[in-house]
Amino acid sequence: MIGQRLFRWQHRYAPYLFTAPFVVTFAVFALYPMVKSLVLALFITSGPKSQVFVGLENFAFLFTDPSFFKAVQNTAIFTFFSVFLQLPVSLGLAILLNSKLVRLRNLFRFGFFSPYLMGQVFVAVLFSVIFAPRLGLLNQVLSRMALAASNTDWLGTAGLVMPALVLTSLWMYAGFNMVYFLAALQAVDRDLYDAAAVDGANAFQRFWHVTMPSIKPVAVFVVVLSTIGSFQLFELPYLMLQNTSGPEQAGLTVVMYLYQKGFESGDLGYASVVGWTLALGVLVISLVQMRLAGTWRKD
Amino acid sequence: MDRLGDWFPFGKAPLIILLLTVFAAGWLALHPVGRTEADLRLWTFADIHYYAYLKAVPSFEAAHPGTTVDVQFVHATAVTSRLRAAFWNDLDVPEMVEVEISSAGSFFRGPAEEVGFIDLTPRLQAEGLLDRMVKARFAPYTYHDRRTGRDYIFGLPHDVHPVCLAYRRDIFEAEGVRVEDIQTWDDFVRIGRRLTIPDKRYMADFSDKAGGGFEAALYQRDGGYFDSGGNCIMDDPTAIETLLWYVPLVAGPERIADDPGWGQAWSKAIEDGYLITWTCPDWRSKSAETQVPRMAGKMALMPLPAVRPGGRRTSSWGGTMLGITQKCRDQDLAWQLARHLYLDPKELAARFRELNILPALKDAWTHEAINEPRPYWSGQRIGTLYAQLAEDVPPQYTSPYIEFAKSKMADVVSAVAAWYDANGPRPDDAPDVAARKRAEFERVAAARLREGADEVRRLMRRNPF
Numbered sequence: 001m002i003g004q005r006l007f008r009w010q011h012r013y014a015p016y017l018f019t020a021p022f023v024v025t026f027a028v029f030a031l032y033p034m035v036k037s038l039v040l041a042l043f044i045t046s047g048p049k050s051q052v053f054v055g056l057e058n059f060a061f062l063f064t065d066p067s068f069f070k071a072v073q074n075t076a077i078f079t080f081f082s083v084f085l086q087l088p089v090s091l092g093l094a095i096l097l098n099s100k101l102v103r104l105r106n107l108f109r110f111g112f113f114s115p116y117l118m119g120q121v122f123v124a125v126l127f128s129v130i131f132a133p134r135l136g137l138l139n140q141v142l143s144r145m146a147l148a149a150s151n152t153d154w155l156g157t158a159g160l161v162m163p164a165l166v167l168t169s170l171w172m173y174a175g176f177n178m179v180y181f182l183a184a185l186q187a188v189d190r191d192l193y194d195a196a197a198v199d200g201a202n203a204f205q206r207f208w209h210v211t212m213p214s215i216k217p218v219a220v221f222v223v224v225l226s227t228i229g230s231f232q233l234f235e236l237p238y239l240m241l242q243n244t245s246g247p248e249q250a251g252l253t254v255v256m257y258l259y260q261k262g263f264e265s266g267d268l269g270y271a272s273v274v275g276w277t278l279a280l281g282v283l284v285i286s287l288v289q290m291r292l293a294g295t296w297r298k299d
Numbered sequence: 300m301d302r303l304g305d306w307f308p309f310g311k312a313p314l315i316i317l318l319l320t321v322f323a324a325g326w327l328a329l330h331p332v333g334r335t336e337a338d339l340r341l342w343t344f345a346d347i348h349y350y351a352y353l354k355a356v357p358s359f360e361a362a363h364p365g366t367t368v369d370v371q372f373v374h375a376t377a378v379t380s381r382l383r384a385a386f387w388n389d390l391d392v393p394e395m396v397e398v399e400i401s402s403a404g405s406f407f408r409g410p411a412e413e414v415g416f417i418d419l420t421p422r423l424q425a426e427g428l429l430d431r432m433v434k435a436r437f438a439p440y441t442y443h444d445r446r447t448g449r450d451y452i453f454g455l456p457h458d459v460h461p462v463c464l465a466y467r468r469d470i471f472e473a474e475g476v477r478v479e480d481i482q483t484w485d486d487f488v489r490i491g492r493r494l495t496i497p498d499k500r501y502m503a504d505f506s507d508k509a510g511g512g513f514e515a516a517l518y519q520r521d522g523g524y525f526d527s528g529g530n531c532i533m534d535d536p537t538a539i540e541t542l543l544w545y546v547p548l549v550a551g552p553e554r555i556a557d558d559p560g561w562g563q564a565w566s567k568a569i570e571d572g573y574l575i576t577w578t579c580p581d582w583r584s585k586s587a588e589t590q591v592p593r594m595a596g597k598m599a600l601m602p603l604p605a606v607r608p609g610g611r612r613t614s615s616w617g618g619t620m621l622g623i624t625q626k627c628r629d630q631d632l633a634w635q636l637a638r639h640l641y642l643d644p645k646e647l648a649a650r651f652r653e654l655n656i657l658p659a660l661k662d663a664w665t666h667e668a669i670n671e672p673r674p675y676w677s678g679q680r681i682g683t684l685y686a687q688l689a690e691d692v693p694p695q696y697t698s699p700y701i702e703f704a705k706s707k708m709a710d711v712v713s714a715v716a717a718w719y720d721a722n723g724p725r726p727d728d729a730p731d732v733a734a735r736k737r738a739e740f741e742r743v744a745a746a747r748l749r750e751g752a753d754e755v756r757r758l759m760r761r762n763p764f
Contacts, residue, residue, distance in 0.1 A: 044763055046409030047387040052763040061761065066754065134573075135564050151498065151557065156508060158713060243376055245706060247508055247713035263380065264702065266387070266408055 037272040047266045058273040068274065070249045071257040072281075074162065078253065079230035081166045082173075083223055089174045090222075094181035095207075109182070112175030120172070124239035127168040131155050131240075155240055161250035165237055172236075173229075177222055184218035185211065220293040224286050231282045234259065254278045337369035338629065339636055340393040342382070344375040345619065347585070348397060348457075351650050352640060359639045368636060375399060382406070386415035386624075394627035395636065400439045400618030401705060403454060404697030407442035409764045414442065416453040416622035422634055423452060428642070432659040433459050438694035440620040443529045454620025455641050456659040458581070461688040462515050462614040465579035465587065468599040468677050470494075470572055478601045487576075487604045488548065491555035494575055504568075504577035506558035507549040507716035508709050511616045512578050517541045518693040519614035520606055524704040524755075525696045531759065533708055534745070534752035542715060542744045550716040551723040566590045578603075580616040581685045585655035588675050599677045600684055613688035615695060657685045664689070700759055707751035715744050 041058055043051040062068055093112055097105050115123065130137045131154035142148035154164045192210045201209065212219075237251040238259070245252035245260075254274065262271025290296070307314050343349050349372040356368045371393070373381060379402045385392040386406070392415070398406065407414055423429050429437065433456070440454030464487075471478070474494055481487050491502030505512035517523060522537035532538070548556045559568035568574045569591050579587070579600060587598060602612035621641060623633045639646065647658040648666035663669065669682035698704070724736040 044761060046413070046764055047383070049387065050409040050413055050764060054763070057761075132560060132564060134559060135567065149498070153558075156506075156558075156713075158717060244709070248710045248717075249706075263383070264405065266383070 037275060040269045041272040041276060043269040045266065045268045048268065051269070054269070058270050061270070062273050062277060067245075067249060067252065068254075068257060071252045071254045074250065075231055075233060075253045075255075077162055078165060078169070078233055079227055081162075082169065082226050082230040085166065086170050086174055087177060087219075087222060087226060089170065090177035091181050091219075093174060093178040094185055095211075097178070098182055098185045109175075109178075112178055114175065115172045116176040118172075120235035121239060123168060123172050124236050127164070127171075128155065128240050131164050155251075156247055158246070158248040158250040161237075161241070161246045165233075165240070165251065168236055168240070169233075173226075177226065180218055180222050181215065184215035188214040216293070217295075220290060220295055223293070224289055227285055227289065228282055231255075231278060231285075337367040339366070339395060339627075339633055340369045340371060341395040341397070341636070342371050342373045342378055342393045343397040344373055344378040344399060345397070346372060347654050348619070351653060355640055355646055355650075359636055362639075363632070363635065366632065379405075382415070389626065392624050392626040394629075394633050395621060395623055397457065397619050397621050398454065400620070400695065402702060403440055403620050404442075404701035405699055406622075407451075407453060407697070408699035408762075411442060411444045411447075411449070411451055414451070414453060415624055415626075417625055417627070417630060418451045418453065419455060419623070420450070420452045423455075428660075431661060432456060433661065433689055433692060435615075435692050435694035436618065436659045438527070439618060439697045440622075441697070443527065445529060454622045455637055457619040457621060457641060458617075458656050459659050459685075459689045459692055460580040460582060460615050460617045461657065461685050461692050462519075462578055462580045462603055462616050463584075463600040463681075463684060463688070464576050464603050465584065465598055465600055466576040467569070467572060467574075467594070467597060469597045470575050471599075478599075481601065481604050483608055483610075484544070484604045484606060488555065491548075492553065495555040500573060500575065501555060501557040502575050503548065503556040504558060504565075504574050505545065505549050505556035507546075508558075508713045510558070510709070511580075512556075513541070513545055513708075513712055515578055515580075515603070515614035515616050516545055518695060519603065519611055521693055523693075523696055524701060524708065525698040527694075527696050529696070529698050531698070531700070531704060531752050531755045533704055533755065534748035538748055539741075539745050542712065542748060543741060545712070546716050546719050546740075546744065547723070550719040552725055562590075569594060578616065581655050581657050581681075582617060584676070584681055588655070592675075595675045596677055598675060600679055600681055602684070602688055611691050611693070613691055615692045618695075651682055655681065657682065657689055661689075698759075699762070700755055703758060704755045707755055711747045711751045715747050718743050 040051075042053060042055055044054050044058070045051045096102060097109050097112070099105075102108065118126075131139075133139060133151045133153045133156070136154075138154065139148060139150050139152050142152070143150035152160070154160045188211060192214070193206055196206045196210050232255050233253045234255040237246065237253055238256055241251045245256065255278070258271050258274040258278070261267050261274060303311075303314075341352065343352065349370060352370045356370060360366055360368060378396070378398070381391075382393075382396055382398070383406070384390075406416065411418075423437075436456035436459055437452055437454075440452060440456065442451045442453060443449075444451065464481075466478075476490055476494070481490060487502070494500065495502050503512070517538060520537050520541055522532070522535065522541055524531065524533050526532050548554060549558075557573070559565050559573060569577070569587070570593060577583075584600065587594065591598075603614060605612055621637055623630055623637065627633045641647075641658070642660050644660065644663040644666055647660060647663040648668035651657065651663075651666075651669050652671075657664070657669070664682075664686040669686060670680050671682065672678045673681050719740060722736065723740055724733040728736065
């Protein structure tokens, strides 16, 4: 009798028990903060204790806030280069290191991937030294090649901050994205290449008509992931620019701006508005990317 | 191996990871981080303060039997964010904390009664400290409540940080430069143009972004970011005048200044003679002694050149306050420790020997330790020099928006310097062209300052507290 009741109880509640860890964690650490931030967006705050209800004023202020637009502009530029510079480099490396003609491929694969293992803090410190004026490695090399003055201040000149960040990010993430492309390339059916060769396709045609369609799902995934990651850029500029936005806010990103407003100024309401705007922006861009890539096409 | 595989079928590596995890978790469970039992916890962000306080605390504990003090060193960036988080959540708030001058104002936000520090004004008044200490140094730690018009002093000033000009005495002598000939900044610039060799040697260490050098120049002219009422004044005529004076020194073909950066780059720039002079608040004189020891005997200090003949010969750069938090249960005991660390002339004089930091307490300035000759500085009595200038240090008024204002000013200086590099007057310009460019420069500088200030004011207008 007791055994039957226990069995019925277990049969009825087991699914809830199994899903409970996720549901509870999600509710506490994702759902509640999301709802709370929506509510906070209607307040001007000075830390969590002092709040004044302002309705939609935070949203109105955001759309006339030059610093926010500067942050969006910087983030968009960084994202553009992440997608159109970093990913082609990653794909190129993957193709190169997928070729059987390259010796010590595994060593090179590990070499290109290893910057990702270092962590952003280490990379930021390393590149701050590399970009230093006068004594920095980059200036030493460029000045000896007569390509730049030895006191070029990469992180202190408005027009050079973004190239410095893009270069740093390229070094760190090119190998990481290469791994995705490498996995996709290794999954391409060799018979397709053989058939294309029989049909007289040259190397470029084989790449364009065989390789690219075959790795497209992974490429779309990497593009979307890179875009989202780029819009969340924070640690590199925060550390390389030493907790500032850089000259003329050239290194200010949306997430940095959110951090400054929420955790330095204490205006959690306004930071929530920045956060939600960022989330919606990333969602829209990701959907557009997937739509353009034909992700939902049935064929 | 087969038996292990039967018992744990996921492989060797996962087993090792699992064992390590269990071991680490067990170790942490058996060795929890102990809660501090100290009566007073003091956070400081400066390592030199930390080591000095470690030496000073035992005598305080001996004088207050049964009392324990825990001095904790927290990184400068972390102390601000940790303290802010601690105030917001009422978690792990130390009894006392030192805050850097640039970020102190950012804690004075919201209703005055909700600021995390206690108001020290009654204690300061009762002990006559407002007169016994350099009055200007209370300004950065004073919160002006716009609703009530009342001022609250939330911090006890650690220092004065008067600014001198440090120079390579050997280079000055080799070039026939007499310090007596540099009375004003005009004199300085004239000599600087003669001594500067582009890309090889610069007269000063000013940066083409806002920073210590620009701020020192701004404060020396009685300018600043905010006035005593908390109004943003970073685009007033003084700021415009300072910017117009400063930018041609750091940008354009006739610049005489370069910013080598900090740390080793700065040390090497001084050793190499890349920099002939540099702005030197008292704390930086110790940095030179420790970071550029090979320059011992070749360096010397002089008062800052004046803006106009007979004008102020100093300014201020940097600073620290000590605050007692609202969460401190024994505020009288905390005040006793504050007095011990900040107001004991003997302690302060001994600390000057180690840190070169002139205390804000004027009674301490006559102590022999402060008036000793220093071999590194060519035998000069640098403490005496700083003390002579200290009473003339300008006030730095603050606001909850001080960090934002500083970042905006940095943007302005950087943008105007870049504009001047590209469009400013050139030595070979015809007089009418040079005059037109000069007028355009003045217009751009004023406009950029106004833009920056307007952004600060716009943010301030949102403040409902």
